[in-house]
Amino acid sequence: MDDVLCAFTKAHNERIQSVPEIKYPQCEFDFFRKLEPMEGAIEGFKFLFENFDTYILTAPSMINPLCYTEKRLWVEDHLGYEAVKKLIISPNKSLLIGDYLIDDKVHGKGQDQFKGKLIQFSSNQFKTWNDIIEHFKYFL
Numbered sequence: 001m002d003d004v005l006c007a008f009t010k011a012h013n014e015r016i017q018s019v020p021e022i023k024y025p026q027c028e029f030d031f032f033r034k035l036e037p038m039e040g041a042i043e044g045f046k047f048l049f050e051n052f053d054t055y056i057l058t059a060p061s062m063i064n065p066l067c068y069t070e071k072r073l074w075v076e077d078h079l080g081y082e083a084v085k086k087l088i089i090s091p092n093k094s095l096l097i098g099d100y101l102i103d104d105k106v107h108g109k110g111q112d113q114f115k116g117k118l119i120q121f122s123s124n125q126f127k128t129w130n131d132i133i134e135h136f137k138y139f140l
Contacts, residue, residue, distance in 0.1 A: 001058040001071060003104040004121045005045060005078075006035035026061050032070035037078055040129030045079055047133050051140060055086045057093055057101065059109040102132060 002008035008026075011034070015025035025031060048054040056075060061067040068089055076084050093101065094110030101114045104121045111118055119126055119135070126132055 004102055005041045007038055011035050024063055027064045032067045033073045042078060044129030044132055055088055057088045057096055059091050060089050
């Protein structure tokens with residue numbers, strides 16, 4: 001979710017700039033639920049969800065136990081209840097098997113060991129959600 005569906009880094013940095021004494025803004029109540037969607041993410045997710053067996057795989061914040069609930073509520077708020085049924089929260093993404101994993105990072109939470117193809121969002125090849133949609137249109 002973070003920096004693929006919702007703008008985690010932007011919100012994190014803005015909060016640190018506005019209140020520098022806060023070391024971990026992601027620990028604040030409702031931080032995850034209030035994240036803005038990434039540009040094109042809602043439409044991109046809906047395209048994938050309507051055409052493929054799509055799940056949301058996200059890692060929790062280990063320093064904010066409320067993030068589990070807040071991420072689940074974010075999904076319902078922005079993507080609908082049907083997407084909630086396909087939400088997986090795991091600290092280790094390598095435990096899951098799928099055809100593709102769209103993630104902003106290639107290391108750190110098991111992405112590099114994911115049993116499928118890793119697509120790095122915001123990379124040279126996949127800079128935007130439009131790039132993701134165009135890639136997956138090929139399979140229709």
